[in-house]
Amino acid sequence: MPFQTPSSLSAAAGMMVSVPANTSPVRPLIGRAQEAEQLSGLLGLGHTGGGPGSVLLAGDAGVGKSRLLAELQTKFRENDWRVLVGHCLDFGDTAIPYLPFSEMFGRLTTESPALAESVAGAHPGVHRLMPGMRRLGDPDEVQARRVERGDLIEAVHAALEQLGRAAPLLVIVEDVHWADQSTREMLSFLFSRQFLQPVSFVASYRSDDLHRRHPLRGAVAEWSRLSGVTRIQLAPLGDPDVRTLIHSLHPHPFSESDLQAIVARAEGNAFFAEELVGAAELGGRALPDDLAELLLVRLDQLDEASSLAVRAISVAGRRVSHALLARVLDLADDVLDGALRAAVERNVLVRQGIDGYAFRHALLAEAVYDDLLPGERVRLHQAYSAALRAGDVESTAAEVARHARAGHDLPTAVQASIQAGAEAMAVGGPDEAAQHYQVALELVADERTGVRHDSVDIVDLTTRASEAVTAAGHPYRSVELVRDQLAQLPPDSPPADRAGLLVALASAALVSDTNVDPLATTTEALGLVLAEPPTPLRAKLLTLHARANAARHRDDDAARWGHEAVTLGRLLRLPAVVADATTTLSRLDDRSTDPDATKRALVHIIEQARVDVDLVGELRGLHNLGYTHYELGQLDKAQSVYDQAAARASSAGRPWAPYGLDARVLASITAYMRATGKPPRRSQTCPESRRPKWPRLL
Numbered sequence: 147m148p149f150q151t152p153s154s155l156s157a158a159a160g161m162m163v164s165v166p167a168n169t170s171p172v173r174p175l176i177g178r179a180q181e182a183e184q185l186s187g188l189l190g191l192g193h194t195g196g197g198p199g200s201v202l203l204a205g206d207a208g209v210g211k212s213r214l215l216a217e218l219q220t221k222f223r224e225n226d227w228r229v230l231v232g233h234c235l236d237f238g239d240t241a242i243p244y245l246p247f248s249e250m251f252g253r254l255t256t257e258s259p260a261l262a263e264s265v266a267g268a269h270p271g272v273h274r275l276m277p278g279m280r281r282l283g284d285p286d287e288v289q290a291r292r293v294e295r296g297d298l299i300e301a302v303h304a305a306l307e308q309l310g311r312a313a314p315l316l317v318i319v320e321d322v323h324w325a326d327q328s329t330r331e332m333l334s335f336l337f338s339r340q341f342l343q344p345v346s347f348v349a350s351y352r353s354d355d356l357h358r359r360h361p362l363r364g365a366v367a368e369w370s371r372l373s374g375v376t377r378i379q380l381a382p383l384g385d386p387d388v389r390t391l392i393h394s395l396h397p398h399p400f401s402e403s404d405l406q407a408i409v410a411r412a413e414g415n416a417f418f419a420e421e422l423v424g425a426a427e428l429g430g431r432a433l434p435d436d437l438a439e440l441l442l443v444r445l446d447q448l449d450e451a452s453s454l455a456v457r458a459i460s461v462a463g464r465r466v467s468h469a470l471l472a473r474v475l476d477l478a479d480d481v482l483d484g485a486l487r488a489a490v491e492r493n494v495l496v497r498q499g500i501d502g503y504a505f506r507h508a509l510l511a512e513a514v515y516d517d518l519l520p521g522e523r524v525r526l527h528q529a530y531s532a533a534l535r536a537g538d539v540e541s542t543a544a545e546v547a548r549h550a551r552a553g554h555d556l557p558t559a560v561q562a563s564i565q566a567g568a569e570a571m572a573v574g575g576p577d578e579a580a581q582h583y584q585v586a587l588e589l590v591a592d593e594r595t596g597v598r599h600d601s602v603d604i605v606d607l608t609t610r611a612s613e614a615v616t617a618a619g620h621p622y623r624s625v626e627l628v629r630d631q632l633a634q635l636p637p638d639s640p641p642a643d644r645a646g647l648l649v650a651l652a653s654a655a656l657v658s659d660t661n662v663d664p665l666a667t668t669t670e671a672l673g674l675v676l677a678e679p680p681t682p683l684r685a686k687l688l689t690l691h692a693r694a695n696a697a698r699h700r701d702d703d704a705a706r707w708g709h710e711a712v713t714l715g716r717l718l719r720l721p722a723v724v725a726d727a728t729t730t731l732s733r734l735d736d737r738s739t740d741p742d743a744t745k746r747a748l749v750h751i752i753e754q755a756r757v758d759v760d761l762v763g764e765l766r767g768l769h770n771l772g773y774t775h776y777e778l779g780q781l782d783k784a785q786s787v788y789d790q791a792a793a794r795a796s797s798a799g800r801p802w803a804p805y806g807l808d809a810r811v812l813a814s815i816t817a818y819m820r821a822t823g824k825p826p827r828r829s830q831t832c833p834e835s836r837r838p839k840w841p842r843l844l
Contacts, residue, residue: 175217176394176416177387178210181380182217188376189218189316189346191225198314198346200337202369204353205380207509208417211350214380215318218348227314230254234324235463240548240566240582243328243575246319247302248275254309256500265308271301274573294761295328295574296797299335306336310343321508322351323362327577328570330365337369353379382414391416395423417507424493441513444494451477451485456494460514461526461549465504467540473533474526527553543569544582551589560586560602567610576617583611584627591634604631605646612650621658628654629662645674646683652690656697665694682723685714689727701734708734725755725763733770744774765791769812776816785816 175182190198205211219229230253232246242248255262255276266273275298309315319325319333333349349369356363370377383391388409392400400408404426412419425443445453458475459466472482486503489495498504505511518526531549534541535558543565550559567582590602608631615624628651635644648671655662668691675684688711695704708731715723732747748771755763772787 174394175213176391177383178214178217178380181214181378182221184378185214185218185348186221189222189348190314190344191222191227198341198344200347200369200372200375201349202366202375202377203348203350203380204366204377205350206354206382206415207352208415208507209380209382210416211380212320212507213416215320215348215350218316219318222314222316227316228309228312229316229318230309231318231320233465234319234321234326234329236324237326237544237548240544240551240563240585241326241570241578242542242544242566243326243570243573243578244275244298244302244332245326246329247332250317251276251305253499261309261312265305268308269301269305271298272305274298275302294759294797295331296794298574299332299797302332303336303339303341306345307341307343310341310345314344315346317345317347319347319349322349323355323360325362326575327361328573328575330362334365334368337372337375383416383419384414385409388412388414388416388419391419392423395420396426400426417509438513438516441510442517444492444510445514447492448488448494449485451481452488452492452494455482455485456489456514457518457522458526458529459495459503459505460511460518461523462530463511465498465502467502469501470530470533470539471503473536473538474529524553528555529553531555531558542566544578547582547585551585556589557601560589563589564602564607564610567614571610571614571617576614580611580614580618580620583607583614587611587627587631604635605643605650608647609650612654616654616657621654622660624654625651625658625660625662641674642683645671645687648674649683649687649690652694653686656690656693664690665698668694680714680717682718682720685711685718685720685723688714689723689730692727692730696730696734705731705734721754721758722760722763725751725758725760726766729763729767729770733774741774741778745771748774761794765795768794772812772816776812781816781820784812785820788812788816 185201185203186192188199188201203211203215219231222229230250232249234246237245251262251265251272254265262276266276306315306317317336319329322330322333325333333347336347351362351366356366366377369375389405392405392408399405408419408422408426411422421441421443445456448456454477455471455475458471462470462474468486472479475482477485486495490497490503493506494510495503496506505514515523527549531546531553533539534546534549543562547559547562547566550556550562563582563586567579567586570576570579570582586602586607587604590604590607608628612624612628615621615627628647632644632647632651635647648667651662652664652667652671655664655667668687671687672691675681675687677684688707692704692708692711695701695707708727711727712724712731715721715727729748729751732744732751748767752764752767752771755761755767768787768791772784772791775781775784775787
């Protein structure tokens, strides 16, 4: 997969270095007084807009969103508000879940360590977003310390509530057009969930980036319909305001023809106006036609060391810490300090936080990165990868993976992508985890990468990827992913490898309508996995085989395999296997004997799954409990249980995953039957392509 050029990337500690308390330029805010007043009122400052609220601030790149938000930060702080700022960054397909919230809590840790410790102590889930906690070691360690997305989101909401209790709180999330799926879902929750304390939100995004299929487009439409959320489109500056801006930037008058040319070319975009003025100041040279060339004009005035530092920062992203940059560049300390000071004085870079630097605008970062020579770009990415892996600076596996891929160090990219997938799953980010795992699979499959196949456990990686894709709500894609890996499996592979892939395939097929026969799949796998010695693979296979038999109404066989799965699961201490097999056995009892006993067993399974933090077991138990009520004609109870399952899946960040989607659809079916006394047509209940089987034994 080709590397996607970053537009505004953060590396290592740069990700954790937040915006300083006041990054406003010296020049006054021009042409935005009305918008500033409107935003202040909507967000609850003064008496003009009532209580705290939320604002979606849209506008084209460079139109002045960041400048307006910087003014708001100053204004709110002067009125004794606490302000937390986080940025979304363009990581392509190596997204880091909840990145802006990590930045916010990292900033809080730096500025108010005692308060941050108090917040983390009261709401432990927030601790996973703080510096030093995003990278935990090997994937098994990450798996052991994972936190469900719902718990994390609830913790963030409670933490902001606590901060709002101490002082009114303004939360600013910039560049949401680059937000990862987890951050969008976090914002959806925070926008829709009421705060009892004064907590206000502003989320800014580039409206010109929102093409028809952009993932933020639907979210913005949903957010805009929420009570208390107002969407503001920041229009271009009028020509008189652009003229005023030009005069503030260039006190000495331009000729009228030059002034008109700048106004016309800026088209109301404040950033373009600044750059056009800067270009006109440099020796009176003609204004370039291409904006990228225009943005790079300032770099022509830098010395060699400053140019090198600026180019290196463009590879890290829009922001980078001094510590990381010093490790990447082989420059003496005094030379690096001088180079950075020159770039800051030339207004190419600005200081960020207590130990970082940033490009003055994301467009400038993009232009510098795109101007790098291919070899130069690769070498800088390699240097960042090595610096991050050294462990001296804060980093995540996703950052290492991105730099390693762009630096053509593909073995490192594979291992880092696997680790990044585990980290994403650990904070309830299945969408991002699926991306990382699939990138790793693609790199291993491409023979040109030189990645040794014996260095990667393909079966384990495929299983992880399949589970993440299914959890993200794409079971059909999960089936195809596993089938593709089965097709690529060498004929001389160990039987256990094929069996492991067959288990992954059956697991995905059992929760989707496909042409894959789960029973035939599990039967083939059983022929490849010996009963002795007992293994977790066989335990999982037995419970899947029991479910596959039950789906074919082979109840005696299903019961036999289910009991064997329970016995082996208990022997190997695999609570998820025990819960899965016990659920199947309970539903089999419901078919033949006592439904009340079935309900009691399912309630016990659900409670135990919650104790074991087994989300899939909990959701499957709820689904089957609801179905038991449904079969008994207890529609009120059925709908209540389905609603619980749907809410639990949504809170865990898996609203489209199997059981979560099923519960939503079946709740709708039950409600329809309660109202009409007859089942609806299938098209009435689930227009999405991801329709569940109905009815079915899950």
